[in-house]
Amino acid sequence: MEDKSVAESLIPRFQIEKLLNQDQSDRRISLLGHIDGKQGILIAERAAFATESLEVVKKFHSSISQVRNLGDNDIYKWYMANSSPPSTNDTHSPPDLKINLIWPCTAQHIRKYSAQTVRMVTETPQIYKDYIHPYMQHRREEGRLNWVFNILEGRTEQEDVILRDKGTNPDEDGFLMLPDLNWDRKTISSMHLLALVERRDIWSLRDLKRKHIPWLKYLRQRILDATVKTYAGQIEADQLKIYVHYQPTYYHFHVHIVNVMLEAGSTQAVGKAFGLENIIGQLETIAGDDEAGMADVSLSYFLGEASELWSTVYEPLKKGKTPKV
Incomplete structure (x- = not known):
């Protein structure tokens, strides 16, 4: 040796x-x-964060310096910062931390970001109709979409909007696109954009029907064209991955656009991310009239045991009990 x-x-x-x-x-x-x-x-x-004790974590927090706010919307704020105090000779070292702050947070946020066992579940059309759709309705009524409407209605983050497209029918086709709050806005290899649709009758992929196929194809193409044009010379259309989440974090239809090289762990895993192209293809093969759609098929996905959906719907079903949503 x-x-x-x-x-x-x-x-x-x-x-x-x-x-x-x-x-x-x-x-x-x-x-x-x-x-x-x-x-x-x-x-x-880079070494993993030291987390062997609460005191060590507090020491890490106290060392954060040169905090620069990138933006904020409602309870969500995001920053770039340094993980250690600057030296006396270097007060402008490049940031090495991307920080997101949710404040004030809810109990649902705490559950989402806590370590937990994950379960695979199958949501049948009947489970969706009886329990999941009412759950979505309740969550929408709690005002958890304020930050989305702030963007769509022009109150916040307008300087970040890459594209606002009214489409051929402003009441149905309109959408806007902007950087996701988890992206640093400059590293193309980790590009993550978000497209928010103007229409409010589609809460999730469950609301997509055969009649929406032309709209979805238009949405996909405009997203590709706008991204390639905005970041000309840095990325091409076949280097982009477009998907939606199910279950989504919030119930207003939105599309994620990422560099195909991005490794984002569970957020892009099977059982969470559904490719937009695959959704369109599935809609094209669903039998029935234009009203037939994704609400008529079974979907399998994973849930953390700390999530409300697990505790209120799937855990009771597993035990042979009737969920109370």
């Missing part, structure tokens, strides 16, 4: 030639370089 001091001396002697790769979460980079005339590859990965 090589002497540790000799091995450690290699890192400062590494002469960088070029960046080979950078992962989509910006936690790992691969560098090509050389030491003593011989090429080598240096792979650097």
Whole structure:
């Protein structure tokens, strides 16, 4: 085994030639370089957050500096910051933290962001009709869509809007597109945009019907065209992935647009993300008239045990009890 001091001396002697790769979460980079005339590859990965005690977490929080607000809407705010205080000679070091703040948060937010066991469930058309749709109605009536309507009605985030398209029928085709709050607005490899539709009669993919196929195709093409035009020379149409979530975080139809290289964990996993192209294809094969649609099929997806849907609907069903929504 090589002497540790000799091995450690290699890192400062590494002469960088070029960046080979950078992962989509910006936690790992691969560098090509050389030491003593011989090429080598240096792979650097940021350490995981230290979380062994509450005191350690508090120490991390107290070290955050140079906080810069990127935007805010209702209870949601997002920032760039540094994970350590600047040195006396460098007060403008580039930020290495992307921070989201939800304040004031609800009990539902706390459940969503807590570690929990995940379950796969199958939502039949009957379960959707009897329990899920009433659940959605109740959540919409609680005012949890205020931040969405703030954007659609021009009260917030208008400087971030990339495209506002009224379509061929402003009452039905209109939508706008803007950066998702989880994107830093500059790293193309981790691009994440959001398209919010103007119409309010579609809460989720469950409301999509055969009659919506032309609208969905129009929406998809306009999203692709606008994204490629906005980020000309940086991304092409076949480098974009377009999907919707089910269950979604909020019940107003919206579409996610991401770089196909983005690795975003569970938010893009099977049982959460449904490709828009696949939804269109499924609608085209559903038998029936124009009113037939996604409410007529069974959907399988995962839920955390801390979620309201699990505790109020699926856990009682599993135990042979009638859910109380």
